[in-house]
Each structure stands twice: as C-alpha cells, then as structure tokens.
Amino acid sequence: MTLITETMEPDTRERILVVAERLFRELGYQKTTVGDIAKALHMSPANVYRFFDSKKAIHEGVARILMGEVEVAAQAIMAKPGPATPRLRELLSTIHRMNSERFVGDSKLHEMVEIAMEESWEVCVAHMQTVVESIAGVVAQGVASGEFEAQDVPLTALCICQGMMGYFHPQMIAQAVNKPKPHAPIEQMIDFLLVGLATRKHS
C-alpha cells in the first residue's frame, strides 16, 4: 500500500499543477482558489495541501513548468550537432518566440508572470541562469570551432542575454507589443550581436 502511494504521489503532484495551470489561464491567478483546484480534481483541499503548502507553492510549480519548457528547448538546441552560428541564432529566436507565446499573448498568464516576479523572484533567477548557461554552451562551441572569438565565455553569454532583454523579458516583450516605440527587428539585433562574436582577422 505504501509502495502504491509513493508511486502515485509524483503523478498527483503533476495533475495538481496541470489543473492549476489550466485554471490560472481560465480564471486568472488571483481568482483561482485552492478549493477550485481541488474541486476540479475531485479531491479535498486538504489533499492538495499535502502536496503544496500554499497557493504560492502551486504557482511556483506552474511557473517552473512553463519556464522549464523553454529551458528544455534551449538545451536541445545547445546539444544539436553542426556549426554554432545558426544554432545561436536559433536559440535566441526560440527563447523569444516561446517567451512571447507563454507570457505575453495571454493576459491571464501575464498576471502569473507579474506575480512570479513579485513573489518568486528566485524561480525567475534560476531560469535566467539556465538560459544564460545554454547561450554560454553554444558560444563555447563556437569558440572551439573557430567561428567565434570570446575571451570570457560566461561574461559574453551574459552580455548577449542582456542585449536580448527587449526580446526575452516578459515585461519588455509586452511593452514592445502594446506600445509602439523605436525597436530593432529581432533578426537584425541577432545579426548585430553575431558581428561582435565573429572571429577577427588579426594582422
């Protein structure tokens, strides 16, 4: 019996997060109660609290899943074979596209992002670090293959990430969509950053 409960628990945890994500999208984070989540799962609120000690913990779990999908995609691009230049381009475009889909189009999800940044900053920071590490991975491969020149790979990755802030940061993506302003198209921004990485011919 203990054995069954133990193997069931990760599944229940995941089911709670799937349902919570759906309700947060449908009703908004503020309006969704732990009671609503429990009801949708045909379980008692007390059972939900066995897995997550607060609504904030559920929110963090959902935020981790949404950010985790971006991290998995980034790591898959880093792990692909082939030249680093097109993969760095693909990596930066993919993060932009996935962040736009996840955190901007949907105003209810945007509320979740605002709350994650307000209440669970450490989850956001861990995500940023993983993204920077994926970029650093591709930059290191490009340095190894002679495509890129970078003295300090982690710092270079940080600068690339910083340079992409207008395309990566949920608040900045939302601002670019909602409020017209001077804005370079992403392809041209990536071109500009790649010029800085290109191997210089030393005389």
Place this chain on the structure above:
Amino acid sequence: MTLITETMEPDTRERILVVAERLFRELGYQKTTVGDIAKALHMSPANVYRFFDSKKAIHEGVARILMGEVEVAAQAIMAKPGPATPRLRELLSTIHRMNSERFVGDSKLHEMVEIAMEESWEVCVAHMQTVVESIAGVVAQGVASGEFEAQDVPLTALCICQGMMGYFHPQMIAQAVNKPKPHAPIEQMIDFLLVGLATRKHS
C-alpha cells in the same frame, strides 16, 4: 501691458513646472493637486489652468524637462571633438547614470515615470528617438573616422540602444537595483557592443 504679459508667460509656465516637479517629488504625483501647485505659487488654480489644461499636461511638461536634461547631455557629448570610441562609451554611461539618478533612486519620481509610460507614451517615444539619434550621430562620426564599421547607421544605433535596455529603461534599472539577477556590469556590456562596431580587417 500686452507686451509685459507675453514676456511674462513663458516664465510663469516654467515656474509652474519647477514647483510641480518639487511637489511631485515631495508629495508624489497622485497626491499633488493643481490646487497645491497654485497655492505654492501664490496664484489661483484658474491661472494655472491658463497655462496647462490638466494635471496630465503639467506632468508631461515635467517629464519633458527631466528627459530633456538627458537629451541635452547626450547631444553635448555628440557635439564634442575627438575620437568616437571614448565618446560613445561616455554617451552610453551618461544616459545610464542620468536615468538612474532621475527615475530610480527616488520612489516618488519612479511613480511619475510609471505614469508617463502609462499616460504619455508619446513623450517617452520622442525621448527614445532623440537618444537613438545622439547614438547614431556618434556612430556616424566613428564610421567617417574609420573607427567603426556599420552598414546601416540608424539601425546600428537602434541595436545599441536595444542592447543597453537593461541600463537605460527605468523599469529595468529599478529591477536590476531591487532584485539581484544575472547582470553584466555596464562597462563590460559597452565593451561587448564596441567589439561589434570595431573596424574589421578585411582580407
């Protein structure tokens, strides 16, 4: 008499803005009324309304002054003699420093920035355009002197500005100050952007 009124009016307009800025800083924008501004100037609210048809118009006037100071500093750096590289560095650091002083340290002024971005976006956009033009001016000088290589100067300036978003944008400066996250120091970000501008030795 008409002559005196006409010459007096620009001065009154300016006095209203100076007092409004002080009150916005002291009391906050929301808490300051047109009546407070009028009282501090020993004039009637009706007289204030002769110059500004709403509190929003006063707010825009103050925002224009604060942003205008940054624009004047940027244009002065653009107009200085000497090599473009140190001036581009100075220009980018100066915008960061002035924006930090103006819009972040002071929570009451930060409220003003939020309101400007919410209600007077066109004032913010005009400011961004002026900043991008100053950057473009220095880039063009660097291209002319052979220090920089840039096929499309306005686009390059836009990319530099976009790359500096974490150091220029009031909300992003505030976030960097209030919430620790992976963040490249500004000097190293500028170095990174300058590498992308440097003249390549063509074989």
